[in-house]
Amino acid sequence: MRAEEICTHYSEDPSRFAGAVTPPIFQSSLFTECEGNEGDREGRYAYTRVSNPTTEIVENKVAALEQGEAAKCFSSGMGAISAAMMHYLKKDSHVVAVASIYGPAHRFLAEYMKRFGVEVTFVKGTDTEEIEGAIRENTDLIYLESPSTYLFLVQDLSKIAEIAKRHHAATVIDNTYCTPIFQKPLTFGIDMVVHSASKYLGGHSDIIGGVVIGRKEEIDQIAQSERELFGAVMSPFDSWLMLRGIRTLPVRMKQHMVNAMEMAAYFQELPVVKEVIYPWWETHPQYELAKKQMTGASGLMSVVFDLPGEQIKRIVRELEFFHRGPSWGGFESLISPVGADLEQDNETMKKGLVRLHIGLEGADLLKEDFERAVKNVLG
Template sequence: MKFSTKAIHVGQGADLATGATIVPIYQTSTYTQEEIGKHKGFEYSRTGNPTRQALEECLASLESGKYGMAFASGLAATNAVLSILRPGDHIISGEDVYGGTYRLFEKVFAHYGITATYVDGVNPEEIEKAIRKETRMIWLETPTNPLLQLTDIAAVAKIAKKRNLLLAVDNTFATPYLQRPLELGADIIVHSTTKYIGGHSDVVGGAVVLNDRPLYDKIKFYQNAAGAIPGPFDSWLVLRGLKTLSIRMKQHEVNALAVANYLKIHPRVVKVNYPGLKEHPQYELARKQMSGFSGMISFELKGSFTDVNLFMKSLRIFSLAESLGGVESLACHPASMTHASIPKEERERRGIKETLIRLSVGIEDEEDLIADLSNALEI
């Protein structure tokens, strides 16, 4: 089956009890057993739930994986992956990384003796140079949040396999519709399903997809033991979002490219970061490992924080808000929002300036979006 067909059908057969075409919301915490030890595959909804199972099967299929696990948030999924590490272990991460991931590395797992080194993820050679005898995992975002940098997944996968390291890729920005890291050699994929996969800004969730059974068993044990799982209704909302992922991503990309082309020639814009622009330094890599460029843009505005704040307040269609990937367009100030947990000096060294704006370009009419930006830039 092709992607769009799998998104609608995998794990989503007609309900055996009623014939319901759409997977029901199994809003139950427990399941009646016929006798001690004899049940119908489900005992307690922290361990397993039919609605969640449908979501997990579909996500695995879309990422070309064997095993999928759904979590209560993207960070819960990240936390579950990191749970396989032990005190003294070392992670290598691209330095342009989501602020919540950085916070988890530095404020949570550092207390358990797990350390992280941040390198220029654009250059696989820098990742290889950072490997130490205690290194156990390489963590990548590609495209990155918020600077839209790319890492050559296949090149890093070769390094990881040569050195017997795990390669985890946060695929939230690209989605499986545009990029499938397992096919490029990654070991683990992480998603915030809150974003494009859910697609409607009405649910918080996360996911992990992989192929290795022993690794799956470890993370699955943690999923059940720690219990950061989505409820049946949240699982159903994400599953509903998956059905339209392909058509939404096509429109996100069309609109984002139009917005990026508008911004790159505007006199008040210093720089535009969008891998779909031919001027992007990794445009060819984006074409090679992605089938499209997604809907995320960041750009630097001329002026100061005051100018950025005025711009944000002047928007009428774009909403000033955290998160991304919904059908509606959002504008974000990474330095004070998504990446505020990174110390200011380090944040600015990485290129996340006070004048950087991140746009999640929605699926409204592109002319309305450009008119909204134009109006805000002229005030």
């Protein structure tokens, strides 16, 4: 089934809702027993913290897009990430994780889980031998994010999945960057996929949400334990907004990539930029691996400026259409000078690195914005 068909029609039956082409928002906490409810094809509903008709349409769509058996939505990306990790971890477990993963996920493993005796070994992620060498007898989870935050490092999903199975460890990956439009980790043998739905799946910067996808048995277990007990369930209204975003997901992702490729070419020729970090750009050190397991890249990239930090921040302040902000994945272009004050490179950041989300405004407008900002600061 094509992504476009899934996004527009899959798991929907207008006859259930008086012919409405857009399913209603079931803004109800409780579903009482009544005639017809028990025979509903989605199963009998009782309480929205457990299941909701609006949310289930979205879950079915995302599961189909990822080629997974089932999915469950959460009230935030971290709600989904934490639930997926906790599903596999127990007291005194060991985790191997990519160092440049999303910051709160890094803190969850490195700091919060210490109270339960969980230990973590952080690796760069680009060397499968390093990953296998970090595995211990009590390693229960290998946590991935490909491409990873800020540095956009790519991990070899097939090889890592094979390694994990040999050592009886589970694999979870954050696939927010690519979305299922550009990468399907489950088809490479990864056990579970997580997303921050606040990003591209929502696409309009107006929801906070997350989703977990995998085998039905495991997703059902998460629904009955981590999600139900932690209570981090997506609201029906956010589910409806996410459904609206999914309708245009394939179109939006293609345009984000088109704009990002134009901007990568522009930055490549900009004298004050010494490195463009974008996995779909031919100078990326893992370009061939990206081409092998991805079918495209999103609008998120980094550039490394060959300028003092204060000049980088002045250029950022001069920009009109790149707004300074921490998130990404919506219609708007964003910029974050996260490496401007760094004195030297480290395992998760480079000196002078600026992360950009290339939105839907149009590459010509964004290039003009940068030209003006650089000229105003540097002359």
